[in-house]
Amino acid sequence: MDFQRSTNNRPARRGFIKRAGAGLAAGFLAAQASSSQSPTTSDPISHAGVKRPLTEKEKLARIASNSWPIRYIFKARGVILAPQEEVVQMKNKYGEITMLDFPEFTKKTFPGVRDMDLFSGLFGDVDKDSQYVKSTIAGNNGAIHEVTEFDPSGTAGKQWLEKMANKQVITGTRCHHISNNAPRNICDMDVTKRKEGVEVAKEWLDAAAMLGAKSMRVNSGGPRIAPSPAADPSSHPKNPELAQYLSNCIESFKEMAEHGGKVGVKVTLENHWGLTANPINIRIIIEEVNNPFCEASPDFCNWEHEYLLFHGLQDLAPYAHTNVHAKYWNRWKDSDVQRNVRIMLNSGYTGLFALEYEDGPWDGVEGAKYLYDQVLTAL
Numbered sequence: 001m002d003f004q005r006s007t008n009n010r011p012a013r014r015g016f017i018k019r020a021g022a023g024l025a026a027g028f029l030a031a032q033a034s035s036s037q038s039p040t041t042s043d044p045i046s047h048a049g050v051k052r053p054l055t056e057k058e059k060l061a062r063i064a065s066n067s068w069p070i071r072y073i074f075k076a077r078g079v080i081l082a083p084q085e086e087v088v089q090m091k092n093k094y095g096e097i098t099m100l101d102f103p104e105f106t107k108k109t110f111p112g113v114r115d116m117d118l119f120s121g122l123f124g125d126v127d128k129d130s131q132y133v134k135s136t137i138a139g140n141n142g143a144i145h146e147v148t149e150f151d152p153s154g155t156a157g158k159q160w161l162e163k164m165a166n167k168q169v170i171t172g173t174r175c176h177h178i179s180n181n182a183p184r185n186i187c188d189m190d191v192t193k194r195k196e197g198v199e200v201a202k203e204w205l206d207a208a209a210m211l212g213a214k215s216m217r218v219n220s221g222g223p224r225i226a227p228s229p230a231a232d233p234s235s236h237p238k239n240p241e242l243a244q245y246l247s248n249c250i251e252s253f254k255e256m257a258e259h260g261g262k263v264g265v266k267v268t269l270e271n272h273w274g275l276t277a278n279p280i281n282i283r284i285i286i287e288e289v290n291n292p293f294c295e296a297s298p299d300f301c302n303w304e305h306e307y308l309l310f311h312g313l314q315d316l317a318p319y320a321h322t323n324v325h326a327k328y329w330n331r332w333k334d335s336d337v338q339r340n341v342r343i344m345l346n347s348g349y350t351g352l353f354a355l356e357y358e359d360g361p362w363d364g365v366e367g368a369k370y371l372y373d374q375v376l377t378a379l
Contacts, residue, residue, distance in 0.1 A: 054379055056112070057112070059379040060112035060114075061114075062353060062375075062379055063113050063353055063354075064116055064352045064355070065106040065109070065110050065115070065116050065368070066117040066119075066325070066354045066355045067102055067116070067117070067118050068119045068179060068356050069356060069357040069367055070105070070365055070368065071119060072087045072090045072091070072363075073090050073094045073095065073096055073097055073364075073365075074096070074098060075096050075097070075098050086363070090364065090365070093363075093365075094365055098122075099118065099124070100164060102116065102118070103171040103173035107172075107173065109368070109369070110355070110369070114172060114173050114174055115173070115174050115175075116173060116174065116176060117176060117177045117352075117354035117356070118175055118177070118179070118211075118213075119178075119179050119181075120150065120179065120181055120182050120204065121149070121181060123164075124150040124157065124160055125160055128156060128160075131150060131151060131154070131156045131157050131160055132150055132151055133148070133151040133154075134149075135147050137184060149182050152206065152207035153207075161207055161210045162210070165210055174212055176214055176354070177213060177214065177217070177268075177322065177352070177354060178204065178207075178208050178211075178213050178217070179325075180201075180216050180218055180219075181219060182200055182201075183197045183201035183204065183218045183219070183221075184197045184219070184221050185197040185221045186198065186218060186219065186222075186248075186252045187221050187222040187246070187249035187252065187274075188222060189244070189245075189248065194221075194248060194252060197221060198252050198255050201218050201259075201267070202256065202259045205260050205265050205267065206263055208265045209264055214265065214266060214322050215266040215267070215268050215297065215323050216260075216266070216268065217267075217268045217270045217297050218253075219273075219276070220249050220269065220272075220275040220276050221274065222245050222248075222249070222274045222275060223274055224273045225277075226274050226277060227241040227242045227245070246281060246285065249285055250288045250289055253267060253269070253285055253294050254289050254294075257289055257291035257294035258293075260293040261291065265293075266294065266295055266322055267294055268296060268297035268320075269285060269294075270296075270298065270325070271298055271302045271303060271312065272299075272302055277304050278304075279308070280315070283296075283315070283316070283319060295319055295320060295321055296319040296320040297324060298313055298316045298320055299324070299325040299327055300313065300324070300328075300337065300340045301328070301331065301332060301335055302327070306334065309332060309335075309336075310336075313344070317343060317347035317349060318348075320344070320349060321349070322352070323351055324344060324352075324353055324354065325356040326355055326371050326374070327357065328357050328367060328371055329358035329360065330359055330360035331358070331359070337371060337374040337375065338374055338375075341353060341374075341379065345378075355368045355372055355375070356368075
């Protein structure tokens with residue numbers, strides 16, 4: 001069976017940046033344009049061009065489950081970054097699952113939801129070494145350590161992907177987006193490392209196509225904290241190091257977007273760390289790449305300070321069309337989920353809201369259910 005998503009409806013490259021750069025007006029114009037076509041389950045515009053409330057079914061079609069907040073109950077290969085006591089408590093409460101169980105888990109836990117946002121670190125049959133490769137990476141503190149990760153390019157990995165695709169068919173679910181941490185060094189100064197990271201991303205884009213995903217996040221790589229400017233001789237701030245990282249990232253994303261266009265999967269930038277902690281850097285990369293298969297997938301809470309919680313999201317909203325992370329995180333005193341959903345909707349966003357609870361008063365499943373209710377209410 002061919003699980004690759006059809007690419008007949010690819011957005012035209014012509015005028016892409018003009019639309020993106022038009023800011024909030026771009027989203028409004030896109031919504032108006034869509035009113036002349038037959039409405040879909042994610043389109044709140046009627047045939048007459050008049051906005052109407054979404055039906056319950058249409059609201060549910062705008063939501064995706066997310067495996068990240070539920071990762072503690074997954075049968076894991078390697079270490080889950082969580083207190084062992086919490087992992088044990090959650091598995092006792094909800095049982096243990098694998099990614100092949102997640103489609104059915106999605107249907108039971110989030111009634112009416114069929115789309116899924118899948119974290120790359122949970123792919124594969126953890127008992128089969130042939131599905132994994134070992135990589136050496138530098139941690140946040142600079143220490144070098146070895147990680148074991150799913151290999152989507154090998155025979156065993158492709159066989160697992162076919163199983164997952166079949167599971168989606170059987171359960172009536174869909175992989176909408178892959179939140180991917182496997183491609184690394186995308187903006188690295190070392191050309192060899194950067195090209196290796198791009199090749200890993202291409203392999204994963206092929207895998208995403210097998211699962212029918214519409215988009216896949218790739219981290220920018222580089223330093224976890226972006227370089228700071230220094231004063232030039234005239235005392236004006238100047239940051240040539242950051243500019244070089246941006247140039248490298250743009251070149252990499254151009255290559256990944258071109259490959260993504262061939263297989264029908266968009267490559268996205270999320271506000272994580274390093275370059276992408278600043279929304280203007282994400283805009284720069286997307287505008288310079290200038291390809292409809294490169295866009296933003298903002299996260300409601302992954303920001304450096306509270307003023308970006310809403311202003312940063314509003315800045316990125318016109319560049320997002322497929323997937324966002326509707327997140328609650330007690331790192332901030334005002335994680336207003338509904339306000340952020342409305343920011344996206346008011347910008348003309350017609351994509352999905354993936355339920356990515358991070359931390360707070362609930363466990364990962366309870367937190368994701370809270371987000372389910374919040375997003376439904378805002379829609």
